[in-house]
Amino acid sequence: xxxxxxxxxxxxxxxxxxxxxxxxxxxxxxxxxxxxxxxxxxxxxxxxxxxxxxxxxxxxxxxxxxxxxxxxxxxxxxxxxxxxxxxxxxxxxxxxxxxxxxxxxxxxxxxxxxxxxxxxxxxxxxxxxxxxxxxxxxxxxxxxxxxxxxxxxxxxxxxxxxxxxxxxxxxxxxxxxxxxxxxxxxxxxxxxxxxxxxxxxxxxxxxxxxxxxxxxxxxxxxxxxxxxxxxxxxxxxxxxxxxxxxxxxx
Numbered sequence: 001x002x003x004x005x006x007x008x009x010x011x012x013x014x015x016x017x018x019x020x021x022x023x024x025x026x027x028x029x030x031x032x033x034x035x036x037x038x039x040x041x042x043x044x045x046x047x048x049x050x051x052x053x054x055x056x057x058x059x060x061x062x063x064x065x066x067x068x069x070x071x072x073x074x075x076x077x078x079x080x081x082x083x084x085x086x087x088x089x090x091x092x093x094x095x096x097x098x099x100x101x102x103x104x105x106x107x108x109x110x111x112x113x114x115x116x117x118x119x120x121x122x123x124x125x126x127x128x129x130x131x132x133x134x135x136x137x138x139x140x141x142x143x144x145x146x147x148x149x150x151x152x153x154x155x156x157x158x159x160x161x162x163x164x165x166x167x168x169x170x171x172x173x174x175x176x177x178x179x180x181x182x183x184x185x186x187x188x189x190x191x192x193x194x195x196x197x198x199x200x201x202x203x204x205x206x207x208x209x210x211x212x213x214x215x216x217x218x219x220x221x222x223x224x225x226x227x228x229x230x231x232x233x234x235x236x237x238x239x240x241x242x243x244x245x246x247x248x249x250x
Contacts, residue, residue, distance in 0.1 A: 062194030096157025
């Protein structure tokens with residue numbers, strides 16, 4: 001509530017989820033519904049709670065779960081893993097997942113999910129797993145000062161564990177700063193920018209083996225090096241055994 005993450009989230013909410021009157025005069029200002037509009041609200045249901053057929057696109061919001069201390073050497077090297085926030089499921093392969101209607105996850109709002117997906121400045125994480133914020137000393141200082149844009153969440157793979165506990169500056173932030181946690185079996189997990197794992201949002205689509213995937217690369221890429229595409233290509237090859245080929249024509 002007092003860190004820059006909350007301020008960042010609220011400014012994004014005001015800019016992209018405004019009231020109709022604010023939009024007409026081109027002034028930022030969040031809709032009264034925006035602050036409590038949950039991910040679950042994006043899943044169509046009847047008045048009796050029965051799921052209804054979806055008629056529009058299905059949103060998959062990518063974040064990165066920070067796992068630099070995990071027993072799995074691959075996760076430690078990468079610093080984390082892709083973590084999905086969606087209307088029906090929240091989780092990752094390593095931590096496990098939970099229904100978006102679960103007590104752990106049903107309070108996640110759309111505004112918080114989108115802000116977390118863009119939480120670029122966060123301790124123990126960095127662009128495609130690299131950067132100065134992966135440095136342990138710098139990360140400890142950032143955590144103690146609460147300089148983060150990320151989001152704490154009770155581990156969805158551990159049902160019933162700390163479901164009703166609210167993360168705070170002491171637990172888990174203070175204890176995790178000492179080197180505890182940041183494992184797939186930690187009771188709390190921290191989510192950061194999806195670009196800390198895959199900045200194109202294509203990883204989960206390839207996992208789902210979709211027939212056609214359209215990628216819009218909006219990175220600041222002055223050298224035209226396509227770093228995000230190179231990175232996700234390597235991870236797709238390592239994790240799924242697929243090779244992404246670059247060609248001139250379809």
